[in-house]
Amino acid sequence: MxxxxxxYYIERYVKCDNCGMLIYDEGQKAEILGxxxxxxxxxxxxxxxxxxxxxxEPKIPLPREGIHETA
Structure with missing residues (x-):
């Protein structure tokens, strides 16, 4: 976001390209298949x-705190 x-207002909504969760900070950029x-x-x-x-069906273990930190 x-x-x-x-x-005072939201300029645009930015979502994760994988799960669709709103990204409030800069997020993580990565190149997938170019x-x-x-x-x-x-x-x-x-x-x-x-x-x-x-x-x-990737079997990637979740981190202990979960994939989405809500601090």
Whole structure:
């Protein structure tokens, strides 16, 4: 999500290219099959990479705190 310069309104919504969760900060950029994508977490980046490499159901363990930190 990108706020306006004055912070009073939302300029545009930015979502993770894997799970669709709103990204409030800069997110994580990664290149998947030559296309630059934006992800909310390292887990989503790993999962999308595995899917792009032909793994139908990637078995990537979740971090202890979960993939989406809500601090």
């Amino acid at each position: 990108r706020f306006s310069d004055n912070g 296309i630059e994508k934006l992800f909310c977490s390292d887990w989503c980046t790993q999962w999308a990479t595995a899917r792009a490499n032909g793994i139908e």
